[in-house]
Amino acid sequence: MKRKESIDAFRGFTILGMILVNSPGSWDHVYKPLLHAKWNGCTLADLVFPFFLFIVGVTIVFAYSKYQQKGIKKIRLLRKAALRMIILFGIGMVLNFLMSDLKELRIPGVLQRIAIVYFICSLLFLYAGKRFIIALSLIFLFGYWMLLLWLPAPGQDVVILEPGMNIVNWVDSIVIPGKLYQKTWDPEGLLSTITALVTGITGMFAGWIMAGTSNSRKKTIQLLTIGASGTIAGLIWSIFFPLNKNLWTSSYVLFTSGLAFMILTIFDKLLETGKLRKWIIPFIIPGSNALTIYILHIVLFYPLCILSVGGIPDVKTLFMNFFGNAGLSMNMVSLLWAIVYTMICYIPGWYLYRKKIFLKV
Numbered sequence: 128m129k130r131k132e133s134i135d136a137f138r139g140f141t142i143l144g145m146i147l148v149n150s151p152g153s154w155d156h157v158y159k160p161l162l163h164a165k166w167n168g169c170t171l172a173d174l175v176f177p178f179f180l181f182i183v184g185v186t187i188v189f190a191y192s193k194y195q196q197k198g199i200k201k202i203r204l205l206r207k208a209a210l211r212m213i214i215l216f217g218i219g220m221v222l223n224f225l226m227s228d229l230k231e232l233r234i235p236g237v238l239q240r241i242a243i244v245y246f247i248c249s250l251l252f253l254y255a256g257k258r259f260i261i262a263l264s265l266i267f268l269f270g271y272w273m274l275l276l277w278l279p280a281p282g283q284d285v286v287i288l289e290p291g292m293n294i295v296n297w298v299d300s301i302v303i304p305g306k307l308y309q310k311t312w313d314p315e316g317l318l319s320t321i322t323a324l325v326t327g328i329t330g331m332f333a334g335w336i337m338a339g340t341s342n343s344r345k346k347t348i349q350l351l352t353i354g355a356s357g358t359i360a361g362l363i364w365s366i367f368f369p370l371n372k373n374l375w376t377s378s379y380v381l382f383t384s385g386l387a388f389m390i391l392t393i394f395d396k397l398l399e400t401g402k403l404r405k406w407i408i409p410f411i412i413p414g415s416n417a418l419t420i421y422i423l424h425i426v427l428f429y430p431l432c433i434l435s436v437g438g439i440p441d442v443k444t445l446f447m448n449f450f451g452n453a454g455l456s457m458n459m460v461s462l463l464w465a466i467v468y469t470m471i472c473y474i475p476g477w478y479l480y481r482k483k484i485f486l487k488v
Contacts, residue, residue, distance in 0.1 A: 131337065133395035134185055136407050137387075139414025140394070141178040146424045146472055148172040152447045152464030156457040161465075166290060167369040169382065176237065176372070177326045177383035178390075183245050184330020185391070187252050188338055201253045208249035214488045215242035218418075222425050231306040235315035238421075243320055244327040252331060264325045268377040271322050272368050275376070288374070295319055295374055312373075319375035326375075329357070329384035333391060343399065350392040357385025413476040419486045424472045431468070443468075 148171070151157045160171045194204055219238030227233065251260050279286045280297035287293060291300075296312030307313040336349050361370070361382025370379045394410075397403045413420050432443040440448070443464060450460040479486065 131189060131395070132407075132411055133391060133398050134182060134189065135414035136394040136398065136410040137178070137391045137414070138182050138417050139410035139412060140390070141175055141182065142413050142417045142420055143410070143469055143473070144171070145175045145179075145421070146469045147465050148175065149424065150428075150465045150468040152443060152461035153457065156461040158458055158462065161462070163372065164370075166373065167371050169370040169372065169379065173370075173372045173379075174383055174386065176240075177323075177380070178387050179237075179241060180244050180323055180326040181330035181333070181384055181387040181391075183241060184248050184327040184332075185334040185337070186330075187245070187248050187327075188331055188334025191249065191252055192338060205250065205253055208246050211488055212242040212246035215239075215245065218422065218488075222422065225425065225429075227306065233306045233308060233313075234303060235308070235313045237315065240315045240320055240323055244324050247324055248327040248331060251328070257332075257335070260328060260331070264328050267321050267325050268380060271318075272377045274318075275374065276368070288369070288371075290373070293374070314373045319373075322375045322377055322380050325377075325380050326384055329380070330387070333388055337395065347392055347396060350388050350395075354385045354388025354392065357381045357388060359385070361385060412480040413473055415485055416476045416479050418488065419479065420472050420476045423475055424468075427468075427472065431471070 148161045148163075151161070162170060163172045164170050191204055195201075216239050219236040219242065220232070220234065222238065223233045223236050251263075255263075275288060275293060275295065276286055278294050280292060280294045283292060290296065290309065291311040295316065295318045298318050299307060299312045299316035302317055303313060308315070332353075333350060336346055336353075339346065341349070358381070361378045361380070361384075364378035364381060365376075368376050368378045370376060370382055372379060394407065398407055431441065433441055435441050435444075439445075446464050446467070447457075447460055450463060451457060455463075
């Protein structure tokens with residue numbers, strides 16, 4: 128099965144957005160849409176992670192369908208998925224270690240969650256039918272809803288969904304060893320990974336539609352209809368169960384997956400026409416080496432944003448001081464640095480793409 132460039136384009140769009148929101152010149156000067164919601168709600172920054180998990184699901188369908196067409200046995204593919212999970216999880220742990228020390232090593236993380244979702248989605252794709260996967264997804268979404276709204280955390284008389292006071296955060300504090308991102312809870316914790324898995328599953332269904340035998344127009348209508356329905360359903364559900372990235376609520380799953388369906392479809396149609404391909408290529412480039420660029424955006428942080436030499440401030444500080452003294456608003460200067468840093472991370476991706484080098488695990 129031929130690799131879909133629209134998947135790389137959507138992945139590249141997402142990785143660039145992630146670097147942009149993760150790398151302001153100063154966290155004290157950031158435009159609100161580029162900040163994560165403090166608790167309930169969903170900003171542009173809150174779309175990045177679920178988009179990544181959605182893409183994982185789409186990619187599984189195309190990659191494994193191709194392998195199966197070549198006659199590769201399921202057990203061999205499952206072993207490959209397990210190995211990849213271990214490697215991704217390990218890379219995530221190493222990156223966490225670079226940002227802290229061994230005594231405060233954080234086990235959960237972005238790559239760690241992606242690794243877990245990838246493996247379980249792979250397992251479901253290889254050994255479960257679509258009806259079972261749909262039923263499982265509904266059980267997870269509604270079961271998680273009931274768990275959070277009906278089961279108070281120990282020590283609480285009533286259900287409270289505030290930070291560190293709900294059953295999900297309580298489980299994190301008890302079960303997960305080492306450092307938690309928010310001390311008493313973690314946004315990539317254990318229970319919230321259950322609904323994060325459903326985000327990956329929604330990507331699998333998008334992949335099945337895209338890889339199907341229906342004509343292009345029918346596929347587009349299906350994808351856009353499902354996307355719009357999911358977004359609306361998520362918004363309606365949020366009245367009773369708020370959109371919340373930290374808890375990865377069921378409404379958040381539907382809302383973000385619905386948007387992902389529609390954005391992926393738009394990229395697919397733009398590439399299909401061919402006329403706008405040159406405008407999509409800048410996203411395909413980082414999308415084809417997304418893991419490499421993700422690692423670089425963390426590794427480059429120290430030499431560019433922390434390291435000072437001979438009393439000369441780090442590059443980021445020099446940049447902020449220069450443009451701040453030029454009279455620009457600090458929010459704008461902070462955004463400009465984020466754009467520059469994103470482009471710095473982009474350049475290695477462009478070089479690898481030009482040389483047709485695609486680094487994967």
